């Protein structure tokens with residue numbers, strides 16, 4: 042049996058043992074377990090004491106990390122080796138936030154001079170837009186539309202909303218969906234004469250983005266004629282395509298094929314964020330991520346935050362067999378964080394073959410979520426009393442930014458209460474005692490009590506930091522990036538390709554003529570042909 046098989050076997054044994062032990066019992070046996078199962082980096086902590094693990098399981102998880110070579114995979118990542126083997130590329134988004142003086146070599150060449158020059162250039166442009174040094178014909182830009190999708194959209198949207206207290210630049214708007222309603226609704230409220238449009242696309246070929254860019258250009262041209270071009274900027278790795286599209290090179294900002302789309306927020310893809318919050322705050326955001334990079338690279342596995350978060354995920358997914366994870370920020374400004382992590386995690390580790398092309402076991406879980414406390418009043422019912430166990434990550438800040446302290450205390454109390462209720466629940470005996478104290482009749486108690494029982498034993502991990510500053514946001518995003526990397530290493534999948542999105546793109550292109558009313562593609566299946574016929578009927 043290989044070391045890896047032995048490590049998995051040991052975990053199975055630990056899982057079988059712990060499955061039968063309620064979280065209440067784990068806390069009764071070791072009331073101080075939050076000390077043992079909390080890891081910190083400065084003001085950031087991860088408390089995983091409400092997960093169904095104990096020291097035996099924890100040490101088995103660390104054994105798995107060692108057996109699967111997480112530490113050597115981590116070195117390969119930072120070395121600039123082409124670990125994205127299906128595309129023959131290095132994975133080096135960390136270079137985009139590397140500190141002053143760092144040298145990062147890819148293919149034997151230091152990429153940092155170019156990275157720094159591009160960062161300086163796009164931050165200078167952001168400052169020019171903010172100050173009005175680069176202005177619209179009628180005065181400073183009041184509004185900016187970022188057109189992009191996936192990694193060219195979710196990161197900028199998420200970060201712009203998260204950093205609302207730092208937002209002192211022009212208003213930001215985001216158009217991603219090819220649904221014409223999206224761009225129509227955004228442009229309806231804006232003045233083209235005072236709006237800058239950024240077309241953000243790593244490939245500059247994405248159907249949705251190019252269709253929206255064409256529509257935006259037509260909207261600008263209708264108001265500005267030949268002046269429309271001055272209202273457009275682009276971010277891409279495909280500089281030939283941006284030139285062919287006619288966007289002036291002075292407003293085109295590049296990045297590199299060793300930056301995956303869902304890891305590109307740190308590159309010029311972050312331009313809209315920089316326009317919103319300014320260069321200084323953007324640099325603080327990068328510094329926060331760099332601090333997490335240094336921690337991830339240097340900290341021993343047992344105290345390494347991304348490694349621990351990844352191991353908790355492996356325990357939930359592979360040992361306990363729970364298939365989804367709720368990501369619930371108790372922070373309204375992180376409202377798009379679950380969607381951001383959803384792409385980061387599910388596009389990276391939603392794989393079913395190993396790096397060698399053989400069948401992989403259970404890999405990336407389904408990630409979803411909404412901010413608390415809203416989540417409590419919608420789907421938390423199922424998490425408390427549903428038939429499935431749904432593990433949850435909570436994220437909260439100890440202090441608010443630009444918001445009322447009293448509200449924040451209510452928010453935190455709710456976050457903590459959910460973790461308590463999920464872990465410890467409320468037994469039937471407790472429910473009956475409460476109902477008796479409320480003066481309910483024996484018949485009513487008999488009928489209602491089972492419905493009021495909370496089984497508990499439902500795991501949560503709580504991530505806490507001081508405040509959601511640009512630095513803290515950078516650190517948080519990098520935490521999840523590296524967690525995804527560690528899980529990919531353990532599952533032995535390539536976390537950096539996304540072939541699974543390709544087939545739909547090809548099929549959609551082939552169907553466009555038929556949807557427009559031309560001939561159906563040859564050999565089209567009966568269901569799709571029937572749906573197209575129905576669409577034409579309904580169009581009339």
Ligand SMILES: O=P(O)(O)OC[C@H]1O[C@](O)(CO)[C@@H](O)[C@@H]1O
Pocket residue numbers: 190191192193241242243244245246247250302303388539542
């Ligand atoms: O930035 P691009 O090249 O337009 O791609 C957008 C998104 O599309 C994807 O390639 C998936 O289709 C994502 O990985 C990417 O973030």
